[in-house]
Amino acid sequence: MSRYTQILVDKADGIATVTLHRPEKMNAYTQVMMEEIITAMDDLDADDAVRAVIFTGHGDRAFCAGADLTPDDKARPFSSNAEVEDLSDERVRDGGGRLTLRLFDSTKPLICACNGVAVGIGATMQLAMDIRLAAETARYGFVFARRGIVPEACSSWFLPRLVGIQQALEWCYTGRIFDATEALERGLVRSLHPQGELMDAATGLAREIADNTSAVSVAMTRAMMWRLPSGDHPMMAHRVDSRSIFTLARGADAIEGVQSFLEKRPPEFPGKISRDMPDFYPWWDEPGYE
DSSP: OOOSSSSEEEEEEEEEEEEOGGGGGEEEEEEHHHHHHHHHHHHHHHHEEEEEEEEEEEETTTTEEEEEOOTTTTTTTSSSTOOOSSTTSSHHHHHHHHHHHEEEEESEEEEEEOOSEETHHHGGGGGSSEEEEEEETTEEEOOOOGGGGOOTHHHHHHHHHHHOOHHHHHHHOOOOOOEEHHHHTSSSSSSOOGGGHHHHHHHHHHHHHHHHHHHHHHHHHHHHHHHHGGGSHHHHHHHHHHHHHHHHHSHHHHHHHHHHHHHOOOOOOOOHHHHHSSSTSSGGSTOOOO
16 A cells, blocks of 8 residues: 555656645645655655656646645645744744755756646745656646735745746746746746657656666766855855766766766666765765855
């Protein structure tokens, strides 16, 4: 029996697929779903056989229709009746932010196959994923101002980095729903696909990563690309680049990468994230790093 009730997790040939699965609610987000995705990410990150993760929604109507706002307390993303004495109380923390922070810390590349409507947290959770593909019928909305709240899930950090401050502000100020073509034109998604071809396209991309690259190299690259651009000076990037190249170039994956190239054959990288990451990873935990 599955350990999950609101998501489905499938692993096959190095690729994991996480499907948001509340078909009766257009896959609306709840605290249970948040906790299950975080648990699934812990499992997938610990599994060296998993090389890439695809996120999608059940059916062809919705990726995720936002937070479940029905009166059912078991489905609510948080308890609106929680009594807190100050805003440092742990219960004040945004559940969407808990999720995107966990996605941000992933060691595996995350691909989103947005199969339909994605509003509120359905849109903002995608921002912490690395590559976003969409069905031609997908629709997006950062609708928070129309609900009397503000953007959540750390989207004030992610969204401007993806589409620029002007576009991020327009979408959030208006709270309007926009289509997949606009999402593509403004840089929110990488490509559009007919509904029936979306998962094949996402799987093909994941397959290209899984079959041709070093897991250790990809994990380091992901951390570098997400963390280093926010530094005040490129010197921090240079320091991490230098240490990474020096360390990885002496490893088994680099030897295999060169050898497979010379022998004109597919690589078989032996490195595993669980044991072969550079000893300075995670460098951002070092004293003095900001």
